[in-house]
Amino acid sequence: MKQMAWAMERDTEHGREVHLLVTLEADADAPRAPVAVNLLIDRSASMRGAPLVAAVEAAQALVAQAGPRDYIGLLAFDGMSEQILPVRAMEPDAKAELAERLSSLETGSGTALHEAVDLGAAALRRVLVPGARPKLLLLTDGEPSVGPNAIVDFRQLGSKVAESGVSLHALGLGRHYMPEILEALTGPSGTGFTHADDAEALPTTVASMVTELFGEVASEARIHVLPSGFAELRCRHRYPARVEGDAMSVLLGAVSQACLRRALFSGRLSAAEWNLTVTSSFLENGDTRRPSVPVTRVLPDSPQGRMVRAVSVELDLVAAEGSAWKALSRRDVESAGRALNEAEAALHELVRLSAEEVPARRHLERLADLRLAVERRVAELPALMVRRAKAEGARTAVSQVIRIPINPKKKVEH
Known part of the structure; x- marks a missing residue:
């Protein structure tokens, strides 16, 4: 290490x-540790069509990486949760069956998100894989409509899952899921959550998660x-x-x-x-x-000192950005403008520091969208931008940095 x-x-x-x-x-x-993952896949009505196809393809990419030392299970949920396949070793027959069951998933109605996470963690706790920390991987695009739906309920559940020895990873897809819920769930595990704008962006996002899960x-x-x-x-x-x-x-x-x-x-x-x-x-x-x-x-002006300062400035940037979006959601454009100015000042400082390990470019598009929203005094917030910003804030806050991408042509960092 x-x-x-x-x-x-x-x-x-x-x-x-x-x-x-x-x-x-x-x-x-x-040497990497064996993987023990329970896949939790949202199959609610909003996942019908391209979103579910993309989620299945993402899960298939994960399964393709697995070897006989790895254990993977499958839980699908709409208004009810079903552990379709138990968490088990990915021997060739089990791997083929998991791929087949993934391909046959169909959408239903309702989103029992709280139940899915609770049951998925319970299924993991029934399996001991020496050398592997059990993990949940949640893929969802919706808000909970069945069972508990308050942030405090999911924060308590996230703590319960983490304290039981299970770490929770989450991927929010599109513009309907609630980033506050995913942050509440993943915060106690120290993982943060990831966001994919749409089905086309999902493969790249999942590639980074596969790197993380299969490289522990x-x-x-x-x-x-x-x-x-x-x-x-x-x-x-x-x-x-x-x-x-x-x-x-x-x-x-x-x-x-x-x-x-x-x-x-x-x-x-x-x-x-x-x-x-x-x-x-x-x-x-x-x-x-x-x-x-x-x-x-x-020293502050040494390369290492600029790196330390850049990490600090980036944390200030995403905090100010998050405050701006919250202010806009309250229709408080003046407060949003002040927070945006703080975020842009932090961005300028990040550019000036020019620390290669903390690239400023990954914040440019979101802050430009935020500036447009503030100047237009928008009544309807661009939900996609809010979720993307909150996912970036969550991942930056736990600083999981992917240095070596799966596809060398595309550098992915969080």
Whole structure:
């Protein structure tokens, strides 16, 4: 496991602060863990036609990657949830049957999203695959219409799933699903959710998820930071965090080949002399490892310092963008304009920093759409843009960065 920690001190209007950026990245030649995934596929009425075809093709791409050490199950849901095939080893016969059952899925009515996630996790907990952390992969394009539908219900369910040892990954398709629900479900797992605009965009999006799921090298990765000389320390990324004595512990989740994890900490100093002790812990090949992470102090204008600053600025950008969309949804155009100005200022700073690892270009289209919405004082929000922005915000907040794409002609980053 490659581990780096860069600490950068800066003077601010609030006093002296330190940014600490910790990165975990799996070695390219490290053996991957077996996969244990329960596929949850939405077959509600809104999925009829091209969306369901695209979802099935996406699931087929996942199945095609599986080997006999991998376990995959299939749950389909509309107004009711059905575990069509149990989570089982992908021997040739099982793999062929799963592909056939996927192809025969038909749409129904209603969307029992809460029940689907709850039952899907329960099915996973009945199977033990040594060396594999069980995962749910949810593909949906709709809002829940059957069963619980409040954000708090899904936040509690997401916590319940994560605490049971299951991680939840989600993909929202099109313009009807509720990004707040997917964020509530995936937040406790530290995965974030992904968005595909339409059926044509789904293969590329799923390719990145396949890279993540089938490249896992370590699970339950956690960063421990012990500060000295600080008045306060906080984690800027939205990973599950807790206090352990005088240290802060942050759960990053799984680390996969080609998918690195970043965690940015910011702290206000209370003394002239300060220090940060960083260790990590993770499960690799069935063993728990607890290596120390050497901390390198860097200058703000060094390449490493600009990288740390760029990660911080990007977090500010997506937070301001999210605030602008929320303000527009309340018809508060003035507040939306102020938040948009903050996002655009952050974008300009990101361009100026020119950190290759944090490209500004991936924010250009969305902020241009946001600017158009604010200037037109829109009454009807472009739902597609809102969902895309919220998915980007969720993934940036947990910093799952895909460095090496499946298709080398297309670089995919979150």
